[in-house]
Amino acid sequence: xxxxxxxxxxxxxxxxxxxxxxxxxxxxxxxxxxxxxxxxxxxxxxxxxxxxxxxxxxxxxxxxxxxxxxxxxxxxxxxxxxxxxxxxxxxxxxxxxxxxxxxxxxxxxxxx
Amino acid sequence: xxxxxxxxxxxxxxxxxxxxxxxxxxxxxxxxxxxxxxxxxxxxxxxxxxxxxxxxxxxxxxxxxxxxxxxxxxxxxxxxxxxxxxxxxxxxxxxxxxxxxxxxxxxxxxxxxx
Numbered sequence: 515x516x517x518x519x520x521x522x523x524x525x526x527x528x529x530x531x532x533x534x535x536x537x538x539x540x541x542x543x544x545x546x547x548x549x550x551x552x553x554x555x556x557x558x559x560x561x562x563x564x565x566x567x568x569x570x571x572x573x574x575x576x577x578x579x580x581x582x583x584x585x586x587x588x589x590x591x592x593x594x595x596x597x598x599x600x601x602x603x604x605x606x607x608x609x610x611x612x613x614x615x616x617x618x619x620x621x622x623x624x625x626x
Numbered sequence: 627x628x629x630x631x632x633x634x635x636x637x638x639x640x641x642x643x644x645x646x647x648x649x650x651x652x653x654x655x656x657x658x659x660x661x662x663x664x665x666x667x668x669x670x671x672x673x674x675x676x677x678x679x680x681x682x683x684x685x686x687x688x689x690x691x692x693x694x695x696x697x698x699x700x701x702x703x704x705x706x707x708x709x710x711x712x713x714x715x716x717x718x719x720x721x722x723x724x725x726x727x728x729x730x731x732x733x734x735x736x737x738x739x740x
Contacts (some may be wrong), residue, residue, distance in 0.1 A: 556732045570727050612719050617669040
């Protein structure tokens with residue numbers, strides 16, 4: 515158990531819908547990362563937060579947004595979902611941006 | 627920008643064979659380097675790390691040495707087991723464009739046959 519908790523574990527939704535994925539980082543970790551893993555694209559970095567502030571942005575679509583709350587948990591919002599958004603979404607956390615990151619078990623999103 | 631290149635898989639070995647998975651990186655400054663492992667149906671787990679040149683990270687029989695002169699961090703294990711079958715990711719953490727990022731390679735799938 516990495517100490518990073520992601521909910522829900524599985525999500526099935528229809529095209530055009532909006533979903534929210536939640537991540538609770540390890541106790542003491544200030545930095546949160548979101549990644550998308552699909553079969554053909556590998557592990558894609560989406561966005562990173564540190565102590566509530568956005569620190570780095572990767573290949574995150576405009577339909578996606580995220581935030582980190584004062585209690586340090588983070589949410590990833592995916593809207594106007596398309597079939598191609600079906601993937602595993604991982605959250606990771608670390609003490610600081612330069613230290614090793616610990617991953618949650620992921621949320622498997624299926625868009626039908 | 628910062629990037630990681632690791633050998634393409636899949637890699638198939640027999641039990642007790644020697645394993646090498648190559649990883650090279652491009653980065654400014656002095657990044658930290660990591661190997662992560664992902665077992666089927668699970669999230670990524672940190673396998674080992676090295677934070678400065680010539681450091682050797684090791685865990686569960688796996689080793690990797692941070693080689694700044696060759697910008698490499700190859701993963702090795704002397705005798706693999708069936709339970710080592712997984713996808714292995716090389717990663718670096720470093721500053722890029724004023725922000726810190728954790729950058730991953732594409733992953734190498736290892737299958738170990740009995």
